[in-house]
Amino acid sequence: MSQTFGTRLAQAMAHHGPLCLGIDPHRHLLHDWGLNDTPAGLSTFSKTVVEAAAETTGVAALKPQVALYERFGSAGFAVLEETLQLAHQADILTIADAKRGDIGSTMQGYAQAWLADGSSLVADAVTLSPYLGYESLRPAIDLALAHQRGVFILALTSNPEGASVQHLGAENDSVAKRVVEAAARDNRGDETLGSVGLVVGATVPAQAAALGIDLAGANAPILAPGYGSQGAEAKSIRDGFGEAWPNVLVNSSRGILQHGPNLGDLKLAIGDARKDLIVK
Numbered sequence: 001m002s003q004t005f006g007t008r009l010a011q012a013m014a015h016h017g018p019l020c021l022g023i024d025p026h027r028h029l030l031h032d033w034g035l036n037d038t039p040a041g042l043s044t045f046s047k048t049v050v051e052a053a054a055e056t057t058g059v060a061a062l063k064p065q066v067a068l069y070e071r072f073g074s075a076g077f078a079v080l081e082e083t084l085q086l087a088h089q090a091d092i093l094t095i096a097d098a099k100r101g102d103i104g105s106t107m108q109g110y111a112q113a114w115l116a117d118g119s120s121l122v123a124d125a126v127t128l129s130p131y132l133g134y135e136s137l138r139p140a141i142d143l144a145l146a147h148q149r150g151v152f153i154l155a156l157t158s159n160p161e162g163a164s165v166q167h168l169g170a171e172n173d174s175v176a177k178r179v180v181e182a183a184a185r186d187n188r189g190d191e192t193l194g195s196v197g198l199v200v201g202a203t204v205p206a207q208a209a210a211l212g213i214d215l216a217g218a219n220a221p222i223l224a225p226g227y228g229s230q231g232a233e234a235k236s237i238r239d240g241f242g243e244a245w246p247n248v249l250v251n252s253s254r255g256i257l258q259h260g261p262n263l264g265d266l267k268l269a270i271g272d273a274r275k276d277l278i279v280k
């Protein structure tokens with residue numbers, strides 16, 4: 001890969017729009033699709049989602065939810081490896097939603113798993129949790145940047161419980177603000193979109209403004225889950241992110257996946273979400 005993750009993501013978003021399709025093989029979705037809640041069911045489900053994304057314009061990135069593969073142990077990880085490879089072959093960017101975070105010395109292991117060339121689990125980017133300290137993530141950030149890959153660091157998550165940690169701090173100096181400022185430092189100097197991304201829930205962009213956080217100034221791709229099933233609507237997402245909106249990659253998982261298993265219906269749902277997000 002000759003271009004940075006941020007550049008590749010910006011190009012994908014320019015072509016496809018701001019939608020990230022989450023691959024979340026929940027037990028209830030497998031059941032609704034007429035599949036067994038087994039690694040074989042997981043594999044059919046994941047292949048269908050990648051196929052739908054590959055056959056339509058509208059998916060800038062795919063985000064497999066690692067937890068929902070991990071529940072099957074090594075057999076689930078094998079399906080995840082296969083899914084990531086299929087997405088790479090279809091030339092679709094992947095974000096492994098693993099939310100990893102550890103002390104620096106062991107963080108290296110997670111970095112190798114998700115971001116090193118040759119790893120069977122390698123993705124274009126991985127989600128990271130900074131609650132052991134932003135700098136504890138340095139091995140993953142450095143490896144991602146060295147290999148033209150990216151990271152998305154949790155700043156303001158979409159769930160209501162996140163505020164109890166992320167909003168803490170003195171006025172105008174919250175935990176979330178420190179995370180965003182640290183990512184901004186890592187993206188400084190990038191001529192296009194940076195590769196150190198942030199996770200800010202589509203349900204909570206107004207909180208960023210209330211906490212005095214300059215999301216646009218971070219030059220970070222912003223992964224925004226919460227559209228659809230968690231209740232965030234397109235207009236409120238666009239308005240809420242304001243100047244940062246061009247950098248926002250909006251995730252929808254269940255909201256689109258509930259339209260399966262028919263490939264045509266999934267593609268229509270992707271097209272509808274894309275239009276909803278980009279039409280003002």
Ligand SMILES: O=c1ccn([C@@H]2O[C@H](COP(=O)(O)O)[C@@H](O)[C@H]2O)c(=O)[nH]1
Nearest residue numbers: 022065157158201225229230252253254
């Ligand atoms: O703050 C966050 C961070 C990650 N997620 C993940 O995104 C998807 C959302 O799925 P929906 O079905 O569209 O609600 C899921 O994998 C979450 O773990 C998030 O929701 N919020």
